[in-house]
Amino acid sequence: MxxxxxxxxxxxxxxxxxxxxxxxxxxxxxxxxxxxxxxxxxxxxxxxxxxxxxxxxxxxxxxxxxxxxxxxxxxxxxVRVGLDVRAVARPEMEWLRDQVGETVNLTVRQGDEMVYVERVTPNRMMRVEQLIGSRAPLHVTAVGKLMLGEAGAAATRDYAKRTRLPAYTANTHHDIKALLEDIGASTARGYALDDEEAELGVGCIGALVRDASGAAVAGLSVSAPMERRQMEWVTLVQEAARRISGRLGFAE
Amino acid sequence: MxxxxxxxxxxxxxxxxxxxxxxxxxxxxxxxxxxxxxxxxxxxxxxxxxxxxxxxxxxxxxxxxxxxxxxxxxxxxxVRVGLDVRAVARPEMEWLRDQVGETVNLTVRQGDEMVYVERVTPNRMMRVEQLIGSRAPLHVTAVGKLMLGEAGAAATRDYAKRTRLPAYTANTHHDIKALLEDIGASTARGYALDDEEAELGVGCIGALVRDASGAAVAGLSVSAPMERRQMEWVTLVQEAARRISGRLGFAE
DNA sequence: GATTACGTTTCATAATGTGAAACATGAACG
DNA sequence: CGTTCATGTTTCACATTATGAAACGTAATC
The missing domain is CATH 1.10.10.10 (Winged helix-like DNA-binding domain superfamily/Winged helix DNA-binding domain)
Known part of the structure; x- marks a missing residue:
C-alpha cells in the first residue's frame, strides 16, 4: 500500500x-x-x-x-457548522438587551465548559461583562446546568467525578445531589438560574437554544448584578431563546 | 470501553x-x-x-x-445516491431510441464490470437486448473502455493484470497495448465503439454521463446489429449524454 | 520562579491484527 | 447431477503493531 x-x-x-x-x-x-x-x-x-x-x-x-x-x-x-449561530442570535440578543437593560451572553458547550461566543452589553457604566472566548465550567453557569440536564444524570455524575465540582463561590454546587436537584428543576421549568454560583454579586437567567434537530446548540443568558436581577425577565429570556431556535429551524 | x-x-x-x-x-x-x-x-x-x-x-x-x-x-x-440517474436518463434515452430506432442502454460501473441498469428498446422484432442487472467486463464494452480511460493507464494495466482480459469474441482486445490505444483514441474523441468485441454481430456506440462534480457516473450506449449501426449516430449519443449530464448538474 | 495541567513523545512489551491455509457457499460448466 | 471454480468467511500461529507507563515539552497560573 x-x-x-x-x-x-x-x-x-x-x-x-x-x-x-x-x-x-x-x-x-x-x-x-x-x-x-x-x-x-x-x-x-x-x-x-x-x-x-x-x-x-x-x-x-x-x-x-x-x-x-x-x-x-x-x-x-x-461537521456542518451550518449557519453561524452567533449571527442568527445577535438581533434577538439585542432585543433582549433592550428589554432588560443588562448584558446578554451566548455560549456554546465545549467539553466540560461553556464558552462565551457572543455578547451584547447595555449602555450603562456598571454592568456584568464576560470576555468573548472565556470559559466557565458547566456546573457554575445557568445554561451549563441546562446542558448537563440534556446529557442526563449518568453523564452528569461522570462530569462531577471528572471535575470534582470545584467551588467558585460559597454558592457553587459542590454536592452532586444538590446539583442534580437544581438541574432537574431547571430542566423541568425550561430555564436555569445562576445565584452567585460563578461569581459573587452576579446573577444570571439562562435558557437553551435548539437547532432543527432539537439539539441544544447554545445557551442564552442575561447576567446582572444580583440586586438588579428580576425574575420577570425569565419569560423574555425564554422568548428570545425560542425566537433564535425558530430561526435555526427548531419547531416545537 | x-x-x-x-x-x-x-x-x-x-x-x-x-x-x-x-x-x-x-x-x-x-x-x-x-x-x-x-x-x-x-x-x-x-x-x-x-x-x-x-x-x-x-x-x-x-x-x-x-x-x-x-x-x-x-x-x-x-453515500448520497442523490437523484436516481435512471429516472433522469430515461427521457433522453427514449429520445435517442426514437432518433436511431435501436436499443439504448444505461450502465454503471461496479468494480471491473459495467452493469446494465436501464434499457429502452425500439418497436422492431430484431433488436439487441441486454437484461437489466446483467454485466459485462469493462474492456469489452464501449463505455467500459471510456471508464478505464477515466481511471488512467496505470489503473487500466492493473485491471488487465487482474482480469487477464478474457476474450469474448475474436475482436475483443486481448493485448494491453491495443486496449490502451483504443482507450486513448476513444477518450480523445469523446465516444467509444464496440466493434463486435462483446458479442459477434453486435456493435455499440457509447458516451459517458457526468454529474455535477464532473465525475463519470454512468455510460450511455446504442446497441445494434453491426449491419445496421451508423456512425451518424455518434453525435446523437453524445447529445443525449450531454443532456443527461446537464440534468445531473454537470456544466461544461 | 515554581507549580500545575495538558499535550506529545519514547520505548519495552503485551496484545492485536495479520495472512496463509482451510473451509463454506453458490454459480458455471460439461 | 457432479465437478470445478471463484469469492467470501473462518481459523490459528505468530509477527508486528498498538498500547500505556513514564518522561518530556509547553504554556498558563499562582
Missing part, C-alpha cells in the same frame, strides 16, 4: 483506503476489488470492513456488495 | 467511539475530554486522532481542540 503517507496507526490507514475505494465507485463493490484496489489481503480487508459495517461506516447490499454506510451521513451532518 | 459491542478490530471500535464523541460536541473538544469520554489512555487517543487528522476525518482548530474533519463531508457526499 502507499507507505509514503502512512500515519501513526496502520489500521486507520487501511480503513481510510477502503473507504476511499468505496467512495470512488458508483454502486456496490466486491471484496475482491476492494482488496486489490487497496493492496490488502482479502481476509484483512474482510475484517476491517466487518468492523466498519458494525459501526455503520459501511453497508452491504442484498447481493453482498460493499457500500459506504449511513453513519457517514450522520457524522457529516455534525 | 463498551466491550459488549466490540467488532473484529479494536482500533476501529476505538476510532468510532472517538468520532462519535466528537459528533456529540458543539465546537472543539479537548484530548482530555475525548480520552475520558471513550475510556482510552490519552496517548492512545492522541495517536488514533493523529491518524484520523492525517486522513481528514478529524481536524484541530487554532487552539488545538479536536473537531470532525472535512473528509467526512466528502465521503458523505458519495
Amino acid at each position: 502507499n507507505e509514503d503517507k502512512s500515519s501513526p496507526i496502520q489500521v486507520i490507514d487501511r480503513m481510510a483506503a477502503l473507504l476511499d475505494a468505496l467512495a470512488e465507485q458508483d454502486g456496490g463493490t466486491s471484496l475482491k476489488f476492494l482488496a486489490a484496489d487497496t493492496g490488502l489481503h482479502p481476509s484483512t480487508a474482510f475484517r476491517i470492513l466487518a468492523s466498519l459495517i458494525q459501526h455503520g461506516f459501511v453497508a452491504r447490499d442484498e447481493t453482498g456488495l460493499y457500500l459506504l454506510g449511513p453513519h457517514l451521513l450522520q457524522l457529516a451532518a455534525k | 463498551n466491550e459488549d459491542k466490540s467488532s473484529p478490530i479494536q482500533v476501529i471500535d476505538r476510532m468510532a467511539a472517538l468520532l462519535d464523541a466528537l459528533a456529540e460536541q458543539d465546537g472543539g473538544t479537548s484530548l482530555k475530554f475525548l480520552a475520558a469520554d471513550t475510556g482510552l489512555h490519552p496517548s492512545t487517543a492522541f495517536r488514533i486522532l493523529a491518524s484520523l487528522i492525517q486522513h481528514g476525518f478529524v481536524a484541530r482548530d487554532e487552539t488545538g481542540l479536536y473537531l470532525l474533519g472535512p473528509h467526512l463531508l466528502q465521503l458523505a457526499a458519495k
Whole structure:
C-alpha cells in the first residue's frame, strides 16, 4: 500500500483506503476489488470492513456488495457548522438587551465548559461583562446546568467525578445531589438560574437554544448584578431563546 | 470501553467511539475530554486522532481542540445516491431510441464490470437486448473502455493484470497495448465503439454521463446489429449524454 | 520562579491484527 | 447431477503493531 503517507496507526490507514475505494465507485463493490484496489489481503480487508459495517461506516447490499454506510451521513451532518449561530442570535440578543437593560451572553458547550461566543452589553457604566472566548465550567453557569440536564444524570455524575465540582463561590454546587436537584428543576421549568454560583454579586437567567434537530446548540443568558436581577425577565429570556431556535429551524 | 459491542478490530471500535464523541460536541473538544469520554489512555487517543487528522476525518482548530474533519463531508457526499440517474436518463434515452430506432442502454460501473441498469428498446422484432442487472467486463464494452480511460493507464494495466482480459469474441482486445490505444483514441474523441468485441454481430456506440462534480457516473450506449449501426449516430449519443449530464448538474 | 495541567513523545512489551491455509457457499460448466 | 471454480468467511500461529507507563515539552497560573 502507499507507505509514503502512512500515519501513526496502520489500521486507520487501511480503513481510510477502503473507504476511499468505496467512495470512488458508483454502486456496490466486491471484496475482491476492494482488496486489490487497496493492496490488502482479502481476509484483512474482510475484517476491517466487518468492523466498519458494525459501526455503520459501511453497508452491504442484498447481493453482498460493499457500500459506504449511513453513519457517514450522520457524522457529516455534525461537521456542518451550518449557519453561524452567533449571527442568527445577535438581533434577538439585542432585543433582549433592550428589554432588560443588562448584558446578554451566548455560549456554546465545549467539553466540560461553556464558552462565551457572543455578547451584547447595555449602555450603562456598571454592568456584568464576560470576555468573548472565556470559559466557565458547566456546573457554575445557568445554561451549563441546562446542558448537563440534556446529557442526563449518568453523564452528569461522570462530569462531577471528572471535575470534582470545584467551588467558585460559597454558592457553587459542590454536592452532586444538590446539583442534580437544581438541574432537574431547571430542566423541568425550561430555564436555569445562576445565584452567585460563578461569581459573587452576579446573577444570571439562562435558557437553551435548539437547532432543527432539537439539539441544544447554545445557551442564552442575561447576567446582572444580583440586586438588579428580576425574575420577570425569565419569560423574555425564554422568548428570545425560542425566537433564535425558530430561526435555526427548531419547531416545537 | 463498551466491550459488549466490540467488532473484529479494536482500533476501529476505538476510532468510532472517538468520532462519535466528537459528533456529540458543539465546537472543539479537548484530548482530555475525548480520552475520558471513550475510556482510552490519552496517548492512545492522541495517536488514533493523529491518524484520523492525517486522513481528514478529524481536524484541530487554532487552539488545538479536536473537531470532525472535512473528509467526512466528502465521503458523505458519495453515500448520497442523490437523484436516481435512471429516472433522469430515461427521457433522453427514449429520445435517442426514437432518433436511431435501436436499443439504448444505461450502465454503471461496479468494480471491473459495467452493469446494465436501464434499457429502452425500439418497436422492431430484431433488436439487441441486454437484461437489466446483467454485466459485462469493462474492456469489452464501449463505455467500459471510456471508464478505464477515466481511471488512467496505470489503473487500466492493473485491471488487465487482474482480469487477464478474457476474450469474448475474436475482436475483443486481448493485448494491453491495443486496449490502451483504443482507450486513448476513444477518450480523445469523446465516444467509444464496440466493434463486435462483446458479442459477434453486435456493435455499440457509447458516451459517458457526468454529474455535477464532473465525475463519470454512468455510460450511455446504442446497441445494434453491426449491419445496421451508423456512425451518424455518434453525435446523437453524445447529445443525449450531454443532456443527461446537464440534468445531473454537470456544466461544461 | 515554581507549580500545575495538558499535550506529545519514547520505548519495552503485551496484545492485536495479520495472512496463509482451510473451509463454506453458490454459480458455471460439461 | 457432479465437478470445478471463484469469492467470501473462518481459523490459528505468530509477527508486528498498538498500547500505556513514564518522561518530556509547553504554556498558563499562582
